[in-house]
Amino acid sequence: MSSSSHSLLTPFIQKESNMGWQNQGWLFSASLVVFWASVRSIRREEFFPFGPSAGDQLLESGDDQTFRLTLSKPVLFYDGSFDSLYINTNGFVATKEPLNESTYLGKLPPEFGAMAPLHGDLDTSDGVGKVYFRQDNSPDVLRQAAEHINRGFPEEDEVNPINTVVITWVDIASHKPQTRGDGRNTFQLVIASLETASYAIVLYARNGIQFTSTLVEDNGVVMHAGFSQGLVKGFFYSSQGNYYRTTTDDEASVRALAEETNSGLRGVWVYGIGTSPQFRNVVPGVVTDLPAETVDTQQHTDGQVKYSPAAEQIEINPLRYQPQNPEVVVVEDPEINVDVFSYNLGSCANNRNKCSQFADCRDYASGFCCHCRPGYYGNGLQCVAEGKPQRMNGKLRGKVFVENSPSPVEFNGNDLHSYVVVNDGRSYVAISDIPTSVGPSLMPLLALSNVIGWVFALEQPGFRNGFSIIGGEFTRQAEVTFQPGNEKLIIRQEFEGTDELDHLVVSTTMDGRVPAVPPGSTVQIDPYTDVYQYDSNLITSSSTRYYTVTNPDGSVETRSYQCRETITFQSCQHDESLRDVTTQMLKVDQIFVLYDVNNNLLRYAMSNKIGDVNEIWSKTHFNNNAVLENPCFTGRHGCDTNAVCRPDQGSQFTCQCASGFSGDGRRCYDIDECTENQQICGPNAICNNQPGTFRCECEDGYQFGSDGRTCIVDRPVDHCEDGTHTCDIPDRAQCSYTGGSSYICSCLPGFVGDGRICQDIDECQPGRCHQNAVCVNTQGSFLCQCLPGYSGNGVYCSSERTKTRCEAHRDNVLSTMEAHPRGARPPISQYIPECDENGNYLPMQCHGSTGYCWCVDRNGLEISGTRSAPSSRPMCIDHNTVTPTVGPWPRPDVIAPPPGTNLLFAQSGRIEHIPLEGYDMKKHDAKAVLHLPEKVIIGVAYDCVEKMVYWTEITSPSISKASMLGGEPTAVIRTDLESPEGITIDHLGRTMFWTDSMRDRIEVASLDGSQRRVLIDTDLVNPRAVIADPVSGNLYWSDWNRDAPKIETSHMDGSNRRVLVKDSLTLPNGLTYDSQSSLLCWADAGTHKMECMNPSRGDRSTVLEGIRYPFGMTSFGKTIYYTDWQRDAVVSVDRYAEKETDEFQPQKRTRPYGIAAAYPQCLSGQNYCSVNNGGCTHLCLATPNGRSCKCPDNAVAVGCVEKRKHL
The missing domain is CATH 2.40.155.10 (Green fluorescent protein)
Incomplete structure (x- = not known):
């Protein structure tokens, strides 16, 4: 305890x-x-027709045979279209001809595209096993395919395939002679295609999986099933594409293929494997519940049970006990999960380790069960000692x-x-x-x-x-x-x-x-x-x-x-x-x-x-029919709390110490198994004595093997990378590798669950959409659609209005479309203008046929010198946005915020601004100030001296800037970056700091990017937010390392590094520092809290609880503003009142990222770098009592002098 x-x-x-x-x-x-009683598995006779009578071709006998099948209708697989497929002995179909099996057996995923119903080292050279295949568009086969697909996707529109490819592996044996005779496997793959989609139907017969592993280089390797995209060509190199695995490295998952389903019929599995023109990943069927055969549930309710004296026996039907007020309990809660543990078909030979260490495994005709040994009790999976508290x-x-x-x-x-x-x-x-x-x-x-x-x-x-x-x-x-x-x-x-x-x-x-x-x-x-x-x-x-x-x-x-x-x-x-x-x-x-x-x-x-x-x-007659209860059944026995009471005749009993204890039963003492048998845990293990038992722990560098007892050399496995994790599908969950062989499953925004099972959140709550709109829930999100007669984005809908210049221009072009067999299309040479949600010209316009893009002004006229080739995109300023106003700065003793302050925040391919009136957001005046299509902007910072906004982006990793007073965006740093995220500006020392979560480091550079130096590159895992306090010379950052999240600080030169906060943190994303109150505040997406502390005092306090998924944050006086991924909003929080005061949801409902406050004038203050660069030749980095002169990392023999000054 x-x-x-x-x-x-x-x-x-x-x-x-x-x-x-x-x-x-x-x-x-x-x-x-x-x-309900469960239904049987599918029989071989219920497969799609196969064999010579069905018109099948026969794959040549052998160990590694391949046949190229030319298709009459193409198959869509992932984002490709294929006119031929390669049928292989080893339980898979490839999209290109595979090399010798030695290049892919045991090396998953393969470099070629593959659909594997059950892949391993298989052999048909004995003449018994056969592989049949054919194309088939007969009505009966197409109808059978449609039935399976529509049953597996009941919520989707019904499909009607136009062609199928049927491949059947019948009585296939393992190749190696050591396993010959151990069993034969039978399974079938049917690829059903429509014009714009393809599906895979995989069938496993009852008793059709008789072996689950094959020998590869003399090692047993579990067979696998799944879909691999193979290598995908990139601009410079090829990388492994998507890999959707339907089994794991556990043999039980292979046996489960014939026992479970995702289509409502045991042993039958359906998957969407390709669509045109766009495709994200393999989509499994959703019907895991099985149809039922009704068991007789006749109820006998024509009588009532009468409560009888204690000595009178009550007649009771052991199957249907009838109380005085009978009622039927119907379990309607869909969240009740009975699949706590699943016994799989098999024998004790392969499943003994699933039983408790205090249990024995026993084989039965239909499978195995675990039974606790004498002296223990439980269900066999968990056993505890009798008598032990x-x-x-x-x-x-x-x-x-x-x-x-x-x-x-x-x-x-x-x-x-x-x-x-x-x-x-x-x-x-x-x-x-x-x-x-x-x-x-x-x-x-x-x-x-x-x-x-x-x-x-x-x-x-x-x-x-x-x-x-x-x-x-x-x-x-x-x-x-x-x-x-x-x-x-x-x-x-x-x-x-x-x-x-x-x-x-x-x-x-x-x-x-x-x-x-x-x-x-x-x-x-x-x-x-x-x-x-x-x-x-x-x-x-x-x-x-x-x-x-x-x-x-x-x-x-x-x-x-x-x-x-x-x-x-x-x-x-x-x-x-x-x-x-x-x-x-x-x-x-x-x-x-x-x-x-x-x-x-x-x-x-x-x-x-x-x-x-x-x-x-437990009552026995004693003397003259008196009734005496045995103390073992009343608890009045006096045995030790670590003993079991054994009843004997009449009122006699004995006390017996529980397993792991010794004594006379009245007094029991713990046995130290570790001392009595120093070899009890075996080599490379440490024995830890526990009350009544002991625990074996592997030494550093070792881990328990598959038997759960033997310590073997620890060879870490990244289950997220190789697809062997148990997280939900990528559309709903994320697998995060945490080191060793560990990983964490977490649901994506818009879904809720434990990461292994994620369910869509119905975001359609009252007030989500405009009063003249309807809310439509979607997987992981929702849509707002204006009602007929209204236009807008659904969040705001207005009655139909007069077309803008852009809309009139666009509609005029579309009205001249040419007729086309697949619908009306514009002429190839015609340019179609693109308008935003307000009807204005998008800042960047592109020609749909040639791929050229250019910037335009508010009237749609091309800005000279901005036209770019198809392989690049110009960065265009939104000329429909009003530049934030700049006003006078109030006296130093005035607490009220200055006029003209704006919030800048990143959202996908744009940076938007929200004017502030006092602390209130002027939401109706919010607009985009910068459009950067196809970019993912993460961090945002503002330089109050030059009125310049800086940002980080990760699609083509870079740090860029643009003037808030107008002008073209300029890339500042483009090299040696992988995932730049947080960014902050020292407006006094004219430097910027940023984090890189892939390179695990914090860097500093001059604002033009010319002088660059790595400040910190040790003991960082996932650095994200970074904040500078130039006046005090301190730097703060967050690291959301899932194993040890923390918030750290150092001087701005990287010295005096220390941890500020490490307890009760999970995902510290946002970070902000208010120089007036000297408060450092952070938002945690794991604890759902916003907290603050004075770094010099360490007085940590909670500002707000129950926030959803904060990302970026900034402070302005008493108010904190943060972006929220689940609400797709900017939220304001009154730090004094400890409550949310307002939220702004942009018209474009995507994740908001970094946020910064843009002041019309710089806040008062100075440091030792603010005059003459602190006397430094290159980088001047402030410290609390002075400054450090530092050289950039690439400064070699250029007269750079490093020195440090304390005052």
Whole structure:
């Protein structure tokens, strides 16, 4: 138990242990469960027709045979169109002829384009295995292909293919003689094409995958399936294209091909593999749910159960228990995930490592199951020692309203700890940091904690607690309805198994409303019983719980609530004996609840027993028919807490120390396995003793092998690079390599989830679009579309207006279009003007046929000297934008912001400005000041001396500048950059600083880029924001290294580097410094917080919580402005009021990046570089008490002098 959980629970256990036993009563109801049986896999006979009777050609027998098939209709694959395909023995189809198999076997992805239904080193030279192929456009085959595709993409328009290519690998064996006879594989690939799209349909027959790996250079390599684009030619060199892998390096993923689906039919998989004219990546089918065969669910409701005396047996149907008030529980929550763990078909020979180290693997006719060894209990995947106390740790999140309160109390990761003395069924739960506004009202909510009592309940003879049946991985949802106010609360808990310390891990969310309990009240909960109905992968219960509230004035109220529970899990279906459990009753008494107002702790304690619904538990007749309970089943045995109680005849019993402990059972002591057997962990491993067990840890440079026990040399694998990660598809998630063999999955903006499963967020909330527009939700985003009769971008819609000069010019050209078989098209030599959303000429115009581009003025007239060749693009200033005004600077003692201040922010291929009026954004006057098509601008900075805006961009990595008073953009630095991001200006020393997140360094240069020097290039992983404080001579930057994010500072010459903030950071993106208040502020996209601190004092404080995905930020007086990727907006925050005050969403709804404040006059202040360049020959870099003269990195024998001056 961790020290924190121990401190939470220990005093509660001591205080509560003095309570006496309480009277017990019971009330239960039960539920009928409707369940479904899974369907069978597809048979070979249900493949597309194949063989000589279907008109197939036969690939020549051999080990590595290839045949070029010329197509009557082209196949679209990724962004290419192919008139021929190459059929290969080794389970793939290529878009160009592959070289000898030695060039690609075991070397993934291949350099050629490939569709691989199941790729490995295969052989047909024995005459048994065959590879058939043909083209087919017969109606029956086209109809069969359409059925599979349309079933896999039910939300898309129906497709009707016009041609197919059918390739079938039948009874294929592995090539190497060592594996000959181990099995044969049968699978089929069908490529179905339309005019503008192609699909792949892959079929795997039942029992069609009999081996999952082949030998390559005498090493076993798992076969793989997927789609590879191959090498893609670039301007200077070729690079590996997209690679969509449908299996992993785990053999279980290969077997799953015949057992699972993405098209609604087991063993059948569909993918969109190419479209014209544009294509992003392979798109899988979306129907992973299987159609069902209905199981008889006849309900017997013509009778009622009567509650009988304890000595009277209740007749009960073990499959359909009928309570007094029967009801059917229908699981409607789509978020309930039963795929906690998936048993795959196979044998123990290949799956033994999936069982607990305290379990044995047992083969059955249909697969394998894991069973805990004697002395342990669990589901075989997780096993714990009998009699050993158990612990549970987790976090609590959610929102709870108290009675009629208009605002909820939020929980953001409150600690939840539990301790269970298993041999007497006593459980203790403590939750920390519960506010006094809700703490007393949560005391009756035993439903929050009683699941741990069921998991480790004291077992009566012949009955099993939750952990014995389903282990520690399951999902629980409880719906609580309070009476008489009808308040409702939903509790959802994800049990994630045990951690390295064998502690159960749980994540809890709680949302809803509870009735108020006055502060200072006490709550007593009556004993109760819960009847649990067990079925395959589903457990349900329903009960009513009564409690008494004693108010501070002495008045007493009796209240109640109903609790309905649903527990979903994944069981092993291969062992028939595991299906015997149908109905059990949990008896809960000795309930104690307390809200510790001094420590803000919520505490629960209860005793739990699981047994027969007839409630005659473990009683034997004694002497003259008296009934005596065995102490093992009452918990009154006196065994050590680390011992198991073994019942004997009558009231006799023995105490036996749990595994990993020694003693007489009354007193048990931990066995130090590491000392007794110093070789217990094997070579290259370290033994770490734990209470009741031990833990093996690999030495540095080693990692556990596939058996989970042997330490082997650590060879890091970048799963993100080779496609073996478990993240969602690239359209929804991002895989981030974190070093070693580790990686992090995160959902892209517009999606929510854990990164492995990401779901689209419906952004169409009220107010998203204009009142005369409709909101359309899309994958990862949304669209605003003006209603008929209105024009605009959907965010703002106005009634149809008179066409502008540009629109009239454009429409006049389009009206002269020539007729064309594929629709009207303009003449080849005709230029069509491009207009922006307001009808103005875009600053850059291009000829659609020739590719030449040029800049135009506001009237659409070409600006002389700007025309560029097709291979380049001019950088054009938007002449429709009003230049920000410049006004006088107020007296130094005036706090109010000066007039003429603007915000500059980057958004895709443009820089926009928002005028400020005071601190308010004049949103209606916001416009673009600079258009840079096809560029991705990241960082923005402003030089107040020359009225110049500087920016970084990453498409063709460079740093550029342009005058705010008009003029052409100028590239300042173009070389030796990879991903320049943050940028800041020292207007006094006339230098600029920037970060490069690919080169992992911070650099400085003069404003014309002529003098360049690397300041910091060590211990940086993902540097992003950088801010200079020229007056004080300090530099600040953020590094969002996912393993160790931090905010650092140094002098502007790079000296005196130190970490300012490293705790409670995740993704520190934005950074800003306010010289008037001396506050450094940052925004974190991981913690969703905005925080500030005085760097000289370290007094860190939170300004705002709950922000979504901040990127850039800047400060202006009391207001902080930041850009948000999820809101596609610029947001203003009042630092004093600690709240958001406004937001601006540009008409172009794309991600906003860097942001800077453009002052009409420079702020007052000076440093030692502001006069005569500080006396330096080259770079003058300020420090808090002086300056450093530094040479640029390329200054060799040019008379550069380095020196440092302190004052």
